[in-house]
Amino acid sequence: MSTALSKVVASDPSNENGYRTFKLGKFELSRDEYFVTIRWPAKGQMRSHQMSAEAFLRACMRDVAWNFFYGWVNFDHVIGTRNHYGQVDLYAGTFNGIMKQAGVDYTERFDGAHIMATFKAILRDWVNEGFDPFAAPVETGTAFGTKQGENIEAIERTRIQTKRMPGLTGDSPLRNDMPINRAFADVSQDEPEIIEEPGFKGQLHAFSLFKYLSRSDVTWNPSVTAVCKASLACPTTEEYILPVFHGNDRVEWFIQLSDEIVWDVGDKNTGAPRARVTMKAGDVAAMPADIRHQGYSKKRSMLYVWENVTPDLPKRYEQGDLSPFPVDF
Amino acid sequence: MSTTVFGSISDYQKGSIEIVSGDPKHYVFSNIFEVASKSKPYERVVVGKNLEYVQEVMRAEGQSPWFACAHDEFALCMDGEVEIEFLKLKEPPPESKNGAILAGDTPEGKRMGLIRLKRGHQALLPAGCAYRFTATKLGVILQQTILGDLSVEKWNEICLQ
Numbered sequence: 001m002s003t004a005l006s007k008v009v010a011s012d013p014s015n016e017n018g019y020r021t022f023k024l025g026k027f028e029l030s031r032d033e034y035f036v037t038i039r040w041p042a043k044g045q046m047r048s049h050q051m052s053a054e055a056f057l058r059a060c061m062r063d064v065a066w067n068f069f070y071g072w073v074n075f076d077h078v079i080g081t082r083n084h085y086g087q088v089d090l091y092a093g094t095f096n097g098i099m100k101q102a103g104v105d106y107t108e109r110f111d112g113a114h115i116m117a118t119f120k121a122i123l124r125d126w127v128n129e130g131f132d133p134f135a136a137p138v139e140t141g142t143a144f145g146t147k148q149g150e151n152i153e154a155i156e157r158t159r160i161q162t163k164r165m166p167g168l169t170g171d172s173p174l175r176n177d178m179p180i181n182r183a184f185a186d187v188s189q190d191e192p193e194i195i196e197e198p199g200f201k202g203q204l205h206a207f208s209l210f211k212y213l214s215r216s217d218v219t220w221n222p223s224v225t226a227v228c229k230a231s232l233a234c235p236t237t238e239e240y241i242l243p244v245f246h247g248n249d250r251v252e253w254f255i256q257l258s259d260e261i262v263w264d265v266g267d268k269n270t271g272a273p274r275a276r277v278t279m280k281a282g283d284v285a286a287m288p289a290d291i292r293h294q295g296y297s298k299k300r301s302m303l304y305v306w307e308n309v310t311p312d313l314p315k316r317y318e319q320g321d322l323s324p325f326p327v328d329f
Numbered sequence: 330m331s332t333t334v335f336g337s338i339s340d341y342q343k344g345s346i347e348i349v350s351g352d353p354k355h356y357v358f359s360n361i362f363e364v365a366s367k368s369k370p371y372e373r374v375v376v377g378k379n380l381e382y383v384q385e386v387m388r389a390e391g392q393s394p395w396f397a398c399a400h401d402e403f404a405l406c407m408d409g410e411v412e413i414e415f416l417k418l419k420e421p422p423p424e425s426k427n428g429a430i431l432a433g434d435t436p437e438g439k440r441m442g443l444i445r446l447k448r449g450h451q452a453l454l455p456a457g458c459a460y461r462f463t464a465t466k467l468g469v470i471l472q473q474t475i476l477g478d479l480s481v482e483k484w485n486e487i488c489l490q
Contacts, residue, residue, distance in 0.1 A: 164401065164453070165403070165451075165453050168453075183333070184333055186332055186333050187333055187449070188447070188448070188449065190447065191450070192444055192445060192446050192447070192450040192452065193444065193445040194442070194443075194444050195442050195443050195444075195445075196441065196442040197439070197440050197441055197442045199439070200417070200439075200441040200442055203417075203441060203455065204415060204441060204442050204443075204444055204452075204453070204455075205452070205453040206444045206446065206450055206451060206452035206453065207450070207451060208449050208450050208451075209405060209449055209450065209451040210335075210448070210449025210450075211449065225451070226403040226451065226453075226473055227401070228382065228400060228401055228402065228403065228473050228474060228475065229382075229400060229475070230382070231379065231382035231473060231475070233403065233473055251379055253377045253379060253384070255361070255377070255384065255471070256344075257335070257407075258333050258334055258335050259333060259334050260334070260344070272350075273349045273350075274348075274349050274350050274351050275346055275347060275348050275349055275350075275351065275353075275356070276346070276347040276349075277344070277345075277346050277347075277356055277358070278344040278345050278346075278347075279344045280334075280336070280341070280342045280343060280344040280360075281334050281335050281336035281341065281342075282336035282341050282343075282360045282361045282362040282363070282407070283343060283344045283358065283359070283360050283361075284357070284358065284359050284360065284361060284376045284377055284384070285356045285357065285358045286355070286356055286357040286358075286377070287356075288355050288356070299331050299333075306377060306379065306384065306473075307379075308379040308380060308382055310380065322380075324355075325354075325355045325357075326357060326378055326379060326380075327354075327357045327378055327482075327484055329354065329484035329485050329488065
């Protein structure tokens with residue numbers, strides 16, 4: 001990462017607002033009190049796009065924490081990244097049907113470590129003291145204003161990696177020492193009862209997933225809680241808006257464990273709306289491999305995200321070897 | 330602060346799909362409590378399928394047969410109360426076998442112990458073991474596993490169309 005860090009191109013802090021401006025290839029990213037502005041070359045001139053600074057930082061934070069995730073992470077309807085697993089595209093307008101058709105889009109591919117180092121440097125500089133881009137809006141301070149300190153602890157979180165199941169010896173930890181989130185104060189904290197016969201100590205294992213989730217201090221940040229070969233259970237707690245439109249490079253499944261989430265589903269390539277899916281507790285739905293989706297959760301909810309991490313899946317879907325729809329019936 | 334809403338086999342609401350373009354079937358939308366309410370006890374109904382990997386729903390009522398599996402499975406109790414007994418099998422299923430199989434009425438092996446689950450509790454069902462559920466209160470189990478001989482697919486019956 002030290003080589004990647006040395007490739008980060010940043011200006012001196014602005015005399016006006018205190019923030020640095022960053023260059024990534026031919027992209028330029030800057031922020032002021034309220035907005036992030038992204039500039040890129042297309043059709044013989046520099047184009048520009050603005051996002052709310054809060055929305056940009058929430059999206060960028062997920063992209064970093066998820067290591068660019070599976071497929072496309074659309075920060076909004078214009079800007080986003082596509083993961084090629086080792087290399088990453090940053091694009092503007094490329095997956096916006098109208099901008100693509102007009103030829104004002106631009107994509108540039110970067111070494112994964114280079115773009116990761118730049119995004120991390122952006123977060124370190126642009127996230128002010130008191131603002132946590134992982135937190136629900138009612139649980140954090142403002143993202144806006146001139147530069148005021150930093151919040152390194154908040155932006156250094158990553159996805160929890162689990163080898164088999166949390167709480168097993170040598171595996172990821174449980175969350176018994178973390179506080180219960182205000183929205184889950186009514187969730188039972190009791191644990192399963194395990195009775196082992198002599199000679200089998202430590203061979204049986206269980207934990208309360210709902211207790212574990214009730215103590216999550218982040219939103220829209222899946223953690224792995226069960227590994228069955230390449231099948232990963234990645235539950236998460238959700239409140240307010242998923243800060244990105246996730247574009248699928250494989251089929252993903254959602255199981256709503258509590259409360260309700262509404263999903264806007266659009267075409268992966270153009271963003272054209274396809275459906276609105278309302279999921280209530282106990283509902284199961286697939287997100288096909290040719291869509292993008294963004295969720296809305298009015299009350300903090302528990303969502304079981306289920307992923308298949310078989311290595312060659314993106315290629316098989318892209319080549320048409322696999323249907324984008326998981327079941328034909 | 331509003332109450333956290335969990336569903337149950339006797340009290341659930343199903344969501345919906347508003348289509349702009351395409352087919353509701355593309356979302357393979359079902360509800361685990363509805364599926365369990367219409368299932369036979371311990372019928373392993375597939376509600377999620379990602380190539381060979383599946384999520385199965387079981388109605389936990391009375392006692393199940395002994396199951397065995399060559400790979401890890403995970404049981405999440407979504408409703409009710411369930412006890413799971415474990416046996417270390419003398420002859421576990423071959424490693425190449427995916428999904429759960431029936432282990433017979435009296436599988437040969439050593440008693441490992443038991444786990445008692447309530448709503449929201451998740452148990453590891455370790456590879457090479459036999460396990461048997463006993464519902465002490467009517468319940469619903471969501472099981473992460475691989476498509477196998479006992480998996481039941483009935484998508485037309487369970488999914489929104």
